[in-house]
Amino acid sequence: MRQHFFLRALLGACLLFCLSGRATAIAAPGDTEQIRETLTDYMEGTANGEPERLRRAFHPDFNLYAVTEAGTLLVRSGGKYIADIKPGNKINRIGRILSIDVENNAASAKVEIAMPNFRIYTDYFMLLKYEGGWKIVHKSYTWKEASKSKDKVLFITSNQHTYGNTKLNASNHFEEIVIAYDIFRKSGLVVDFVSPNGGAIPVGYVDTSNQTQKDYLYDAGFMNLLKNTFKPAQVDPNDYKAIYYSGGGAAMFGVAENTAIQRIALKIHDNGGVISAVCHGTAGIVNLKNSAGASIFSNRKITGFPDMFENTAADYYKTFPFSIGKEIARQGGNFVHSKRFGDNFHVVDGNFITGQDPSSTASVARKVIETIQKMH
Structure with missing residues (x-):
């Protein structure tokens, strides 16, 4: 029995997480990790009141598009987004990357932002690679009430x-x-x-x-x-x-x-x-x-x-x-x-x-x- 158990272990191991195969088949080595770093700058820069990390993450022409609760279109520039971040002002936001899809010099990503006892946001990003780095050029989001x-x-x-x-x-x-x-x-x-x-x-x-x-x-x-x-x-x-x-x-x-x-x-x-x-x-x-x-x-x-x-x-x-x-x-x-x-x-x-x-x-x-x- 134990031989069967460990044979199954060796045969089963090791399924790595490349189900979104495009990210690994087409992306250059290190691209996915660089995108993670850019998204982490966005998540932690917003949560910890670090505008400089947001400047590092955003392309100068970054824009945010979303639909408000009133059903109107909200458009904010990167400059406006960053200006609203007060240095050192920490917010209870827990972010995690849900997916990254890379093709050549363009990528899309999905991030979950949980604000306990308030809302759970799903952020959608477009990123471009230029001058050797990845920058966020677009963000949209939706949200739902957080479970109490x-x-x-x-x-x-x-x-x-x-x-x-x-x-x-x-x-x-x-x-x-x-x-x-x-x-x-x-x-x-x-x-x-x-x-x-x-x-x-x-x-x-x-x-x-x-x-x-x-x-x-x-x-x-x-x-x-x-x-x-x-x-x-x-x-x-x-x-x-x-x-x-x-x-x-x-x-x-x-x-x-x-x-x-x-x-x-x-x-x-x-x-x-x-x-x-x-x-x-x-x-x-x-x-x-x-x-x-x-x-x-x-x-x-x-x-x-x-x-x-x-x-x-x-x-x-x-x-x-x-x-x-x-x-x-x-x-x-x-x-x-x-x-x-x-x-x-x-x-x-x-x-x-x-x-x-x-x-x-x-x-x-x-x-x-x-x-x-x-x-x-």
Whole structure:
């Protein structure tokens, strides 16, 4: 069984996020990253009161076009837009890039700007490349009222593409992401994604014979969420009722030691929220300690992918920074697991909800929902 599991992992890994193939097939090397930098100048320049960053992002002839609530056409020049930004005046705006499409020296982009408890804006941009750089020449937008619900779940994912410094592909487990996401969304929860570096994450272990996985694989809107995960600095932990660490081999790298993600998880825990994880995702919680230096899961029953299902003699395993089970135990947790793979083994101990392997994903998600509902 474990050989089948890891064969599937190697065959599935690593689906990279190039679904908008034009951006990678036609764009010159570095163009997409330069556009990201330009859009980041726009997002952070507006949010943090930095007019100079807006001047860097906008072409001198930039114009904004939008339809007002009264149904009239609004036209604003870049100069007027920048003049309305007061230096140092920070606004509670959380921006993330949803898509970038590049063809030669022209590009279009879509950005979401969330203003909590007010509105969610969708910005549409046209950009041109000239003199070696990308500039925004046009912006339009639409908006909707922001949900007043505080019931949000934060997914923790990894940017790691390989097992350690090897050339062996590593990835985030697609099933453990989409099955949980689907259950959370259908229950009315809002889901956000964060990774140590932000941006695109690799995914693998994809099973297109599963209809839910297949539907999300070809859902451009969902895949754009995985192409544009938040950076930890963009996340306010007070917005979330639960944190969910998905697995896959990539989860062993870059997450557990990330202090910014640790702070987010600890704040959610301190607020009475849920700490949940599936499979190798449990690796992400091993360094979570309270102000006294004790593990927050001390004396709690915790599960995750056990060594008995690993090929400990294989090259991939030799790159792991630690054994999940041994590290949980070393840090004071009570690591438990089933002796059977794929039997939906999961554990609930207070606000800690963990699953052993992919088969437990749905159960973990449902237990998270039940726990959140009890908070009301």
